[in-house]
Amino acid sequence: MVVITTKKPVEEVLNVLKDNNAKKLFLVSCGVCSALCQTGGEQGLEEWKEILEKEGYEIVNGLVVDDVCDNREMAKVVRKNDADIQNADAIVTLSCGLGVQSTIEVLSKKHPQKKVFVTNNTEFMGMTERIGRFYMRCRGCGDCLLNETGGICPITTCAKSLMNGPCGGMVNGKCEVGNYEKDCGWVLIYNRLKEIGRLDLFSKLRDPVDWSESGHQREVIWR
Amino acid sequence: MVEKKIYSKLGEKLANGDFILTGELEPEKTCDLSHTIQEAKEMAPYVVAANVTDSPLGIVTINSMAASHIIQKEAGLEVIWQLTVRDVNKLGIAGMIMGGHALGLRNVLSLTGDHPALGDMPESKPVFDLDSATLVRLVKEMVDKGTINGHEIEHPPTLHVGAAANPNADPMEAEILKIGRKAQAGCEFIQTQVVYDLDRTIEFLSEIKKYNVPVLLGIFPMKSYGIAKGFDTFVPGVDVPKDILAKWKNIKTEFKDDKKEQKRVYDQANYEFFKPFISELKRKGLLAGVHCMAVHYPRIFPKLMEVIQA
Amino acid sequence: MTVITTKKPFEEILSVLKDVKKIGLVSCGSCAAMCQTGGTEGAKEMAEKLEKEGFEVIVTIVPEEVCDNRLMMKDFRQIDEDLKNIDAILTLSCGLGVASIVKALERKYPLIPVFIGTNTEFMGMTERIGRFYMHCRGCGDCLLNETGGICPITTCAKSLMNGPCGGMVNGKCEVGNYEKDCGWVLIYNRLKALGRLDLFSKLRDPVNWSESGHQREVVWR
Numbered sequence: 001m002v003v004i005t006t007k008k009p010v011e012e013v014l015n016v017l018k019d020n021n022a023k024k025l026f027l028v029s030c031g032v033c034s035a036l037c038q039t040g041g042e043q044g045l046e047e048w049k050e051i052l053e054k055e056g057y058e059i060v061n062g063l064v065v066d067d068v069c070d071n072r073e074m075a076k077v078v079r080k081n082d083a084d085i086q087n088a089d090a091i092v093t094l095s096c097g098l099g100v101q102s103t104i105e106v107l108s109k110k111h112p113q114k115k116v117f118v119t120n121n122t123e124f125m126g127m128t129e130r131i132g133r134f135y136m137r138c139r140g141c142g143d144c145l146l147n148e149t150g151g152i153c154p155i156t157t158c159a160k161s162l163m164n165g166p167c168g169g170m171v172n173g174k175c176e177v178g179n180y181e182k183d184c185g186w187v188l189i190y191n192r193l194k195e196i197g198r199l200d201l202f203s204k205l206r207d208p209v210d211w212s213e214s215g216h217q218r219e220v221i222w223r
Numbered sequence: 224m225v226e227k228k229i230y231s232k233l234g235e236k237l238a239n240g241d242f243i244l245t246g247e248l249e250p251e252k253t254c255d256l257s258h259t260i261q262e263a264k265e266m267a268p269y270v271v272a273a274n275v276t277d278s279p280l281g282i283v284t285i286n287s288m289a290a291s292h293i294i295q296k297e298a299g300l301e302v303i304w305q306l307t308v309r310d311v312n313k314l315g316i317a318g319m320i321m322g323g324h325a326l327g328l329r330n331v332l333s334l335t336g337d338h339p340a341l342g343d344m345p346e347s348k349p350v351f352d353l354d355s356a357t358l359v360r361l362v363k364e365m366v367d368k369g370t371i372n373g374h375e376i377e378h379p380p381t382l383h384v385g386a387a388a389n390p391n392a393d394p395m396e397a398e399i400l401k402i403g404r405k406a407q408a409g410c411e412f413i414q415t416q417v418v419y420d421l422d423r424t425i426e427f428l429s430e431i432k433k434y435n436v437p438v439l440l441g442i443f444p445m446k447s448y449g450i451a452k453g454f455d456t457f458v459p460g461v462d463v464p465k466d467i468l469a470k471w472k473n474i475k476t477e478f479k480d481d482k483k484e485q486k487r488v489y490d491q492a493n494y495e496f497f498k499p500f501i502s503e504l505k506r507k508g509l510l511a512g513v514h515c516m517a518v519h520y521p522r523i524f525p526k527l528m529e530v531i532q533a
Numbered sequence: 534m535t536v537i538t539t540k541k542p543f544e545e546i547l548s549v550l551k552d553v554k555k556i557g558l559v560s561c562g563s564c565a566a567m568c569q570t571g572g573t574e575g576a577k578e579m580a581e582k583l584e585k586e587g588f589e590v591i592v593t594i595v596p597e598e599v600c601d602n603r604l605m606m607k608d609f610r611q612i613d614e615d616l617k618n619i620d621a622i623l624t625l626s627c628g629l630g631v632a633s634i635v636k637a638l639e640r641k642y643p644l645i646p647v648f649i650g651t652n653t654e655f656m657g658m659t660e661r662i663g664r665f666y667m668h669c670r671g672c673g674d675c676l677l678n679e680t681g682g683i684c685p686i687t688t689c690a691k692s693l694m695n696g697p698c699g700g701m702v703n704g705k706c707e708v709g710n711y712e713k714d715c716g717w718v719l720i721y722n723r724l725k726a727l728g729r730l731d732l733f734s735k736l737r738d739p740v741n742w743s744e745s746g747h748q749r750e751v752v753w754r
Contacts, residue, residue: 002564002600002629003535003656004751008675016678020729033535037751069535070659097669097677097684098535098658104682105658113726116682123751124671125536125656127629127636128601132754138628140655144541147549151631151647159747175747182748192635196646212345216690216706217713220537220568220654223663309691313739335698338690338708351691355698357739393703397721397733404695404736416699459711460702 003033003069003096004126004134005040010051013092013119017057020115022090025052027062028077028103030095035064036131039120040094048094048119060088068099074106082110090115096122141209142218148201150192155209157185163206166190230381231329232301233272236512237383237412237437242505243512244531245303245414245439246273246524250290252283256297259290263298265521269528272301272330274414274514281309281342288319292326303385303414304328307336312352313361317371320362324380332385332414333358333405356404359384363409385412388438390427391420391460399430406434414514415441417454417461421500428509437511440504444493444527446520448475467496486522494526501530536564536600536627537657537665538571543582546650550621553646556583557612557619558593559634561600561626567662570651571595571625579625579650591619599630605637613641621646627653672740673749679732681723686740688716694737697721 017025027045034040045062052059061084067073078085085091085107091114093099100118107114126134139155146153155161159169159177165186169176173187193202229235236243246266250259263273275294277287284290291304304323311319323331335355339347353361362384365371369379386405392398402413413436418424428438445451445463448471455463470492478485504510515527550556558576566572573595580590592615596608609616616638622645624630634647657665670686677684686692690700690708696717700707704718724733 002598002627003669003671006673006751013678067535067659069657072659072661096535096656097671097675098656100677100682101668101684102658105660115727117678118675118682121673121675122656122669122671123673124749125627125629125653126600126751127633128598128603129636130603132752134751135632136749137632138536138653140536140628140653142539142652142654144628144649144652146628146631147545147648151635151649153628153632157748161747177747185747196644198646208346209348210346211348212340214349216692216708216716217688218655218667220539220657220665221663335691335693335700337700340690340708349691351693352742353739354691354693354695356695356736360736387699389699392697392701394718394721396725397697397718400721400730400734401695401697403734407736459707 002125002128003098004123004136005034005037005096005120006123007039008119008121013117014055016117017090017092020090020117022115022117024058024060024087024089026060026081026084026088026091028068028091028093028095028099029062029064030068030093030099031064031066034095034099034120036128037134038131040064044094048092060084068093068095069102071102071106074102078106078110085111085114088114090117092117092119094119096120142213143210148204149189150196150198150201152185152189152192154185154189157183157188159185161209162186163208228381230383231272233303233330234383234411236271240511242510242531243271243439244269244524244527245512245514246270247276247514247516247518248273248294248302249276249279249518250285250287253285256285256290256293260294260297262519262521263294263300266524267298267300269524270300270515272303274303274305274332277305277307277334277336278310278342279337281337281339281344283342283344288323288326288328291323291328295327301330302328303330303332305332305334306358307334308351308353308355308358309336309339310347310350312350316353316358317361317365320365320380320382321376324382328382330383330385331362332387333362333410334387355386356401356408359386359405359410360408367409383411384409385414386410387416388413388427388431389416389460390418390424391416395427395430399427402431402434402436406436410436412437412439412511414439417441417443417458417516419462419464419467421503424504425507425509428504432509438509439512439514440501440510441514441516442497442501444497444515444517444520444523445471445489446517446523447489448472490523490526493523494530497527498530498533502533535656535659536629537654537667538565538568538627538651539654540570541650541652546623546648547586549648550588550623553588553620555589555591555619557615557622558590559599559622559624559626559630560593560595561598561624561630562595563598565626565651567659568665569662575625579623591615599624599626600633602633602637605633609637616642616645619645621648623648623650625650627651673744674741679735680720681727681729681732683716683720683723685716685720688714688719690716692740693717694739
């Protein structure tokens with residue numbers, strides 16, 4: 001439950017619906033990450049229903065779905081609500097970007113022409129401090145080096161994602177990006193490695209990130 | 224109508240509506256450009272300008288801005304500087320456009336560039352901050368408005384900017400709409416991917432005519448059977464027609480003992496294939512000229528000149 | 534439950550643990566459980582392997598979500614005695630888990646090293662267990678509403694905003710031997726089917742990277 005989303009401006013979403021001439025809508029609200037971020041879940045669903053109905057849209061159906069990003073969950077929803085989906089001009093997901101694509105994938109056989117729109121922007125994979133305080137701490141590089149950096153990720157904490165920091169933009173442990181208000185990621189790593197007695201790891205010259213597998217349409221398939 | 228500003232010989236010829244020929248030079252992984260300069264000198268009497276490639280196939284070569292400058296200076300041949308968005312972000316590219324101008328470059332061709340994964344440093348970070356259309360738009364902003372992101376340039380660059388098009392693309396409509404985007408961005412000329420299929424080329428060029436951008440047709444005269452075969456095998460999406468391959472194979476065997484005669488026959492065969500092909504497109508008013516992409520084959524240019532002038 | 538992880542090679546984990554004897558195992562009960570890199574099963578498997586190599590697994594916990602500081606603080610309170618007795622923590626979670634554990638321990642046990650047994654791949658869509666696909670990179674400015682619901686940033690190898698590029702042949706991409714679909718042809722096909730090719734013709738601005746920075750956060754209270 002870690003995909004952090006924020007709400008798109010209401011006008012942006014309304015413009016998209018208008019531009020696509022979508023009047024009858026089927027709302028799918030994610031019950032997991034987006035519920036935590038208050039961009040989905042029951043609460044988000046009620047909010048959007050109210051907004052859209054006030055603007056004259058017809059809500060054919062509105063559901064909270066456990067994991068919109070899981071094709072299996074969405075396939076169930078589609079099976080049970082086929083008539084409503086048929087009847088809707090568009091599906092609107094209150095989820096992350098994965099949810100949109102999962103919905104399209106599941107609809108691809110029976111309703112390939114159904115439009116799917118999203119109300120959220122997807123920000124990052126986030127650590128939750130508490131509701132309303134989410135921090136990007138991992139970018140999914142696929143080759144985790146936290147074991148060598150005292151558990152602090154340079155790719156997300158260094159503004160330049162450097163592998164051999166700190167750089168000349170560090171002043172008194174702070175970063176040049178954002179007016180020297182944020183900590184320099186590499187100073188954090190230095191402090192931590194020093195604390196745990198592993199400055200030998202800090203001294204190491206590291207290779208640049210290997211981007212050859214970064215490609216597109218990445219997948220993890222083991223069965 | 225605003226009068227079009229001219230910054231180069233290429234710009235001038237295109238504005239005059241002259242039917243022109245451009246060539247291509249491919250610097251390699253070297254700091255010594257003497258071979259490329261020699262080739263440039265050989266094609267110089269025939270072409271208006273020659274493209275200088277930017278690490279094609281993602282294989283690292285000498286930087287194309289440096290090579291363009293040196294070739295232009297040493298060979299006295301105007302260049303079309305190929306610039307990909309693969310390796311440098313917006314900020315770097317804007318700096319390069321000013322640097323390119325300061326080094327005397329007056330034509331730039333905006334390209335996406337082959338993905339680093341294809342080349343010999345596959346672990347490189349793919350940049351692609353801009354794309355081929357937004358690079359065109361950036362150059363136009365810098366040249367026409369004298370600004371970058373709205374910030375004034377003290378002495379703005381003056382370059383003509385072109386882009387690529389692929390008549391072989393399937394689906395074709397997606398490619399056509401993309402040319403529309405490039406035209407909208409301000410693209411001043413187009414050089415196409417190599418073509419062999421006349422019907423397809425006519426269809427494609429007729430479709431993009433509405434964008435009013437002069438088109439230089441990409442052709443690849445084949446120096447030998449080996450090169451023709453290699454091109455057919457290794458360049459994805461471009462098929463050399465079967466009868467051409469057969470004819471070239473025939474030349475290879477028939478004249479294997481007389482290399483001089485073999486060369487003459489190959490050159491003649493190229494002439495015979497491309498003459499009607501180009502004449503037909505020229506007659507239909509679909510072309511502004513021809514871009515010959517056959518590198519290391521400068522002796523073909525006198526023959527191509529005959530084709531162009533026919 | 535969408536952060537897709539894979540297992541690090543066991544030898545790599547062993548080499549990291551070379552100065553460690555007594556281990557506390559944290560295994561995520563959420564995303565990593567689904568990816569079979571964590572959860573109860575993953576923890577059991579790892580504990581057995583480690584014990585076979587002579588390590589002592591002092592304690593194992595399977596928190597509901599390792600990336601949630603609140604849950605981790607609760608879970609750590611319950612094993613406080615064990616924490617005093619371990620050399621390091623090994624977490625079977627995504628990279629967020631490590632950050633979350635370090636944070637949860639920072640007051641009381643700042644010196645416990647935290648190691649990780651997985652690689653974090655991407656935010657993934659689940660087709661079924663064992664088939665996960667990257668379909669979102671969290672750019673923060675979702676343009677799916679304009680691209681027929683297909684993301685060019687994840688489906689185009691070059692993350693182009695104005696594709697397809699010259700590397701497309703018959704709808705396939707130059708990266709990976711023309712086996713994968715060109716993302717922009719997918720977008721073209723979908724927009725055509727939806728009758729929205731006007732959106733395809735649009736010249737799009739480059740991605741705005743000015744907010745891409747580091748230590749990104751969403752804080753609203």
